[in-house]
Amino acid sequence: MINRNLAKILAKRYIILASLLLIAALGLVLLPAYQKNEHVTAEDLLAKVVNPERYVTSDDLAHKIIAKDPSILLIDLRDEEEYAEYTLAGALNIPFDAILNADYEAYLNQGQYDVVLFSNDDFKADQAWLILTRLDYKNLHVLKGGINGWYNTILNPPEPTENMAKEAFERYDFRKAAAMYFGVGIKAQDNEQQLNRTPKKVVVPVMKKKKRKPEGGC
Amino acid sequence: MDKSSENNRHVYWNPYFGGFLLGLLIIFTFYMTGRGLGASGAMKSSVVTLVDKVSHEHTINNAYYSKFVKDDESPMNTWLVFESLGVLAGAFISGSLSGRIGFRVQHSPKITSRRRLVFALFGGILFGLGAQIARGCTSGAALSGMAVLSTGGFITMLAIFGTAYLFAYFFRKNWI
Amino acid sequence: MxxxxxxxxxxxxxxxxxxxxxxxxxxxxxxxxxxxxxxxxxxxxxxxxxxxxxxxxxxxxxxxxxxxxxxxxxxxxxxxxxVHPTYLWAAIIGGAIMGVGFVAGGFCPGTSLCAVAIGKLDAWVYVFGIMLGVFIFSEAYSVLEGLYNGSFLGNITLVDSFDIxxxxxxxxxxxxxxxxxxxxxxxxxxxxxxxx
Structure with a gap:
């Protein structure tokens, strides 16, 4: 004899299946909304944070600027007034509060340039770096020490004392030469500061998506 | 053909079961490749290949063919062509398991097979034309489009079934 | 993932x-x-x-x-x-043509391939018809191009269309x-x- 209960259940199988489907769909509606962890996992982010390559020293940067390295893009995160007052040669002004502005995304989210972020010190730039890296933007760097560090090392380098190593003297020589290049004599930087502000327009081509989009169609 | 497989011929899966498996397959396809299923794309590739064989110059000059002709590889080397080969094989396996293989023309007893073939050709031409205009057929545009809630997919689906219902009356003799 | x-x-x-x-x-x-x-x-x-x-x-x-x-x-x-792109009029008109083709021919491309595999001769003819249809479309592409590329709304979903x-x-x-x-x-x- 066939189990009657089973037969009863089987007779209602479509209703049961339909309710299952309905519950599944309802489940999607009722699931608590959550902020999806987009783009970067915690491990990736941590690996990038501890990677020393995210910092650029002012000496390296000076080298690159003097060599007219075309692959770097300097981003000044300070506000417009400070930018107008003094900035690095060829730097682009994106105030810190505006880094997520869609207008600037093409500059920050692209794979062709090494973006160097800087502000007065490296605190703001670090923050910006973290925010942008979290969005999976690539090739971001922070200028170690920021503008203040730049001033203290390149424009106004401390003179090495006699008992220091040979490299320190070489570095000092380079820095002095660099300071000359940037148009600032070590003693006379105050009145010549206006000269080296070159608000050169940096044109960044529209960025391309890195990942291959699936193609489709029938 | 023995009796059991003769009876088997019209025994198909429960449509909900088939639909459920098809749904899982669509999920799997999107999970693997990020794209949906398709069918008419393979036929388009075949046409492009054939025309390219006959006159390469013509395919280069035609604005539509030239989209699919590349210098370094055959237009047949696309995902959909391989998928369609799989479809042929899969359908053959299923058909042979239930004894549905055999050359025949299936038609309503009220019409001749000649009429059925003429209408099949006519319907095929229209479907091929429509599938190119809408960029996809029932599987590529409607089914896979609906899986990702594509507006175009829903519009295409509604247009296909809506017009089919509207015109069903004129073709009723062919089917019932 | x-x-x-x-x-x-x-x-x-x-x-x-x-x-x-x-x-x-x-x-x-x-x-x-x-x-x-x-x-x-x-x-x-x-x-x-x-x-x-x-x-x-x-x-x-x-x-x-x-x-x-x-x-x-x-x-x-x-x-x-x-996401299947939405070309509004191409989808509607293409879909309408496909609808007539569907009820006249009794197949859609995917199902006709299945029928081809098990030897239905009407499906062979149907597939040939589809290829002919593709051929006609390609040859008439210059005429149909406006419809094909017109009213492009992007790769939108119903979420974008209805804002639900x-x-x-x-x-x-x-x-x-x-x-x-x-x-x-x-x-x-x-x-x-x-x-x-």
Missing amino acids: GPLIPNGILTNEWNIIIAVLIGLAFGFILEASGFSSSRKLAGVFYGYDFAVLKVFFTAAVVSVIGLYYMDYLGWIDMGMLY PANYIIFGVTIIALVAFFVSDIVRKRIKKVFY
Whole structure:
């Protein structure tokens, strides 16, 4: 004899299946909304944070600027007034509060340039770096020490004392030469500061998506 | 053909079961490749290949063919062509398991097979034309489009079934 | 995570193997559901067999619910999936032409391939017709180009079109599908059976 209960259940199988489907769909509606962890996992982010390559020293940067390295893009995160007052040669002004502005995304989210972020010190730039890296933007760097560090090392380098190593003297020589290049004599930087502000327009081509989009169609 | 497989011929899966498996397959396809299923794309590739064989110059000059002709590889080397080969094989396996293989023309007893073939050709031409205009057929545009809630997919689906219902009356003799 | 191949988790060579395997399963499911029979397919338009509607809607609902659950769990990135682009008038007119073709020929391209595989001669003719249709379209492309490329709305989804969260749309689609199943069973009981 066939189990009657089973037969009863089987007779209602479509209703049961339909309710299952309905519950599944309802489940999607009722699931608590959550902020999806987009783009970067915690491990990736941590690996990038501890990677020393995210910092650029002012000496390296000076080298690159003097060599007219075309692959770097300097981003000044300070506000417009400070930018107008003094900035690095060829730097682009994106105030810190505006880094997520869609207008600037093409500059920050692209794979062709090494973006160097800087502000007065490296605190703001670090923050910006973290925010942008979290969005999976690539090739971001922070200028170690920021503008203040730049001033203290390149424009106004401390003179090495006699008992220091040979490299320190070489570095000092380079820095002095660099300071000359940037148009600032070590003693006379105050009145010549206006000269080296070159608000050169940096044109960044529209960025391309890195990942291959699936193609489709029938 | 023995009796059991003769009876088997019209025994198909429960449509909900088939639909459920098809749904899982669509999920799997999107999970693997990020794209949906398709069918008419393979036929388009075949046409492009054939025309390219006959006159390469013509395919280069035609604005539509030239989209699919590349210098370094055959237009047949696309995902959909391989998928369609799989479809042929899969359908053959299923058909042979239930004894549905055999050359025949299936038609309503009220019409001749000649009429059925003429209408099949006519319907095929229209479907091929429509599938190119809408960029996809029932599987590529409607089914896979609906899986990702594509507006175009829903519009295409509604247009296909809506017009089919509207015109069903004129073709009723062919089917019932 | 997913989709695996566009994200580079699986190499591109797998694409071909997976294509054949997916096609195999696709063909098997279609054929086993009876989609190799044009008379069964046409039944949906005359009310004697609703297999098309049932399979089609079940598949659509299951897949959309499944995909959104996977998205919720972070297994798949919905933003990476290919969304069929919306060319409004091309979709409507193309769909209308396909609709006439469907009811006249009794197949759609996927199902006709299944029928070709099991030797239905009408399906062979149908596939030939499709290729002819593609050929006609390509030759007349200069005339049809305006329609083909016009009224482009982007790769939009219903979420963009109606500005309702996806979850509610899915819930709505599910209810529509269940109502359609229910109604189709009632209709089928009232309509004279057709044996094929």
